[in-house]
Amino acid sequence: MEQPLAIRTEHLGRVYKIRNNRKEAFRELTALQDVNLEVRRGELFGLLGPNGAGKTTLIKILTTLLAPTSGKASVAGFDVLTQAEEVRKRINMVSGGETSGYGLLTVRENLWMFAQFYGIESKEAHRRIDTLMEIVGMKDRLNTKSSDLSTGLRQKMNIVRGFLTDPEVLFLDEPTLGLDVGASRDVRAFIRRWMDENPQRTLLLTTHYMVEAEELCDRVAIINQGRVLACDTPDNLKRQLQKEAIFQVWVKCEHLLDEQAFTALAGLRHFHQTFENGSLRLELILDEESVLTSVLNRLVESQARILRLEKRQPTLEDVFVQLVGQRLEEVEGEPDASAD
Numbered sequence: 320m321e322q323p324l325a326i327r328t329e330h331l332g333r334v335y336k337i338r339n340n341r342k343e344a345f346r347e348l349t350a351l352q353d354v355n356l357e358v359r360r361g362e363l364f365g366l367l368g369p370n371g372a373g374k375t376t377l378i379k380i381l382t383t384l385l386a387p388t389s390g391k392a393s394v395a396g397f398d399v400l401t402q403a404e405e406v407r408k409r410i411n412m413v414s415g416g417e418t419s420g421y422g423l424l425t426v427r428e429n430l431w432m433f434a435q436f437y438g439i440e441s442k443e444a445h446r447r448i449d450t451l452m453e454i455v456g457m458k459d460r461l462n463t464k465s466s467d468l469s470t471g472l473r474q475k476m477n478i479v480r481g482f483l484t485d486p487e488v489l490f491l492d493e494p495t496l497g498l499d500v501g502a503s504r505d506v507r508a509f510i511r512r513w514m515d516e517n518p519q520r521t522l523l524l525t526t527h528y529m530v531e532a533e534e535l536c537d538r539v540a541i542i543n544q545g546r547v548l549a550c551d552t553p554d555n556l557k558r559q560l561q562k563e564a565i566f567q568v569w570v571k572c573e574h575l576l577d578e579q580a581f582t583a584l585a586g587l588r589h590f591h592q593t594f595e596n597g598s599l600r601l602e603l604i605l606d607e608e609s610v611l612t613s614v615l616n617r618l619v620e621s622q623a624r625i626l627r628l629e630k631r632q633p634t635l636e637d638v639f640v641q642l643v644g645q646r647l648e649e650v651e652g653e654p655d656a657s658a659d
């Protein structure tokens with residue numbers, strides 16, 4: 320018999336009601352809209368989007384912490400609303416930056432306590448704790464009070480807590496948030512290893528780091544303002560941009576260029592400029608390579624001296640720009656739409 324999908328959402332939506340200051344009136348904020356996703360067993364699936372895109376809201380619905388306001392969702396074949404108990408037995412969740420655990424307890428005591436919540440037999444719990452802590456390189460910290468751990472190590476302990484119960488579906492919300500490069504790399508390697516060990520395991524992670532999505536995920540859904548804009552493997556997403564030509568140009572120029580003079584050029588899809596080590600770096604997405612001539616002419620007219628020109632392969636960031644019209648960090652720079 321065919322196994323049910325690990326995760327399925329149908330026209331899923333969530334609207335938050337926000338009370339206006341000192342007034343009885345509410346206003347509505349749509350955090351998720353018509354989300355249709357299917358995640359197969361064995362997939363490492365990524366939700367990629369800027370702050371406020373709706374990623375946490377979706378994870379909260381799938382982990383039964385929040386009810387949807389429209390549509391349906393199921394996890395491991397069970398409805399998140401009507402069969403929440405069945406869902407909970409089969410999942411676990413870790414959020415980046417969470418302060419879970421009791422500071423006064425040691426790492427081992429904390430992890431053992433969580434294992435008990437899931438009914439894991441004590442000896443087996445200790446065995447799993449030893450194995451997982453060895454893998455993340457923290458075996459020497461088992462008897463350290465968790466309040467004495469650095470942020471990075473506490474995060475690793477939290478991640479181990481998620482894997483400890485060997486869930487059918489594991490949800491990781493921004494697992495490498497705030498971690499340094501080395502710790503992030505360790506966490507990513509650990510995630511991949513856990514997935515490779517058992518083809519039945521499913522993992523959904525949210526991230527706003529392009530590299531993370533690109534390096535780890537079998538498939539990625541790009542989400543912005545509560546909507547899924549695209550969903551495919553990183554390679555297929557990037558293949559959508561095969562026709563376009565992507566260039567980086569470094570120019571000598573003391574000031575930012577007049578953006579409109581460039582965006583008015585026919586065939587220039589995206590123009591972004593940043594100062595970098597004393598020169599101006601331009602990122603260009605062109606409909607086709609021939610458009611480059613008019614961009615270079617415009618640079619000469621603007622009296623910008625061209626220092627270097629580089630053509631590069633499309634990245635997920637380029638796919639995001641193509642779909643949203645802005646880079647991820649530009650979208651994140653905008654004020655939060657929900658702020659009163």
Ligand SMILES: Nc1ncnc2c1ncn2[C@@H]1O[C@H](COP(=O)(O)OP(=O)(O)OP(=O)(O)O)[C@@H](O)[C@H]1O
Pocket residue numbers: 335336337348349350368369370371372373374375376377655656657658
């Ligand atoms: N409890 C809440 N009440 C009102 N609005 C909320 C609530 N939780 C989230 N929102 C709003 O819903 C939208 C989606 O938020 P959500 O946290 O799901 O996004 P996200 O993609 O996870 O972003 P982040 O990475 O910043 O957590 C945002 O505009 C946010 O301000």
